[in-house]
Amino acid sequence: MVIDLDVCIGCNACVAACTAENNVPVVGSEQVKVGREMHWLRIARYYAGDVEEPRSFFQPVPCMHCEQAPCEMGCPVHAxxxxxxxxxxxxxxxxxxxxxxxxYCPYKVRRFNFFDYRPASDAPEHAAHNPDVTVRSRGVMEKCTYCTQRIEAAHVAADKENRPIRDGEVVTACQSACPTKAIVFGDIRNPDSEVSRLRGDGRHYVLLEEQGTRPRTTYLARWKPPEGQG
Known part of the structure; x- marks a missing residue:
């Protein structure tokens, strides 16, 4: 996944789409105040310049899906x-x-279920859940999965037609909701894919590259024009 920060407007449409797609519980303001938010995707906000007229910057931060993942080394049960x-x-x-x-995660993108947010077995709220995604219970960690249910659906469709998955066939929830098309998802092993092309862009960079985690979620830097030009 590559996220172009030059076109991200920080609208949070990706966050809302991720929440709806993946049955992420809404925990309420009191739990958020004590650091127990559950969103799998956050919009990090940064400000620069004069305090009265600051320039704002936005950065969507999902799970990085690291090749050298610290979380995997730290889990005692290989979950x-x-x-x-x-x-x-x-x-x-x-x-x-x-x-x-x-x-162990340097990006702090994993979320823990402190309470059981699942509705009662006969509650009408069940109709609002995505049936393709597990509803998690209390006491487990959860995070972005690149909408693995959509990836598997694309695999099934491709297998039926005896072909590989086409570039752009898998569209994650955050990607589909982004109004500026800032998010691109695809196969980095395919040199002809759009995501591979973006990873070769001069603006491409890795968040916290010095950590050596080799994340698969990367970014295109925001282009800052010279003073007085935009």
Missing amino acids: TTHSPEGVNQMVYNRCIGTRTCSS
Whole structure:
């Protein structure tokens, strides 16, 4: 995944889409105040310039899906693993809630269920859930999965037609909701894919590259024009 910060407007449409797609619980302001937010994707905000008229900058931060993932090294029960395609996965029924993975993650993108937010078995709220995504229970860690349910649906469709997945066939929830098309998702092993082209752009960079985690979620830097020009 590559996110172009030059066109991101910080509208939070990606956050809302991720929440709806992946059955992310809404925990309320009191839990957010004590650091227990559950959003799998956050919009980091930065400001520069005069305090009266600051320039604002936005950066969507989902799970980085690191090739050298610190969270995987820290999990005592191997609940966070790599798929054959390199997606950093969470095995919810294996997680014992130590939160070690979150402590090891330099990006702080993993979320812990402090309470059981699942509605009662006969509650009408179940109709609002995405049936393709597991509803997590109390005491487990969760995070962005690159909308793995959409990836698997594309695999099934491609297998039926005996072909590989086409570039652009898998569209994540955040990507589909972005009004400025700042998010691009695809196969980095395919040199002809759009995401590979963007990774070769001169503005391409890795967040916290010095950590050596080799994330698969990367960015295109925001272009800053000279003073007085834009």
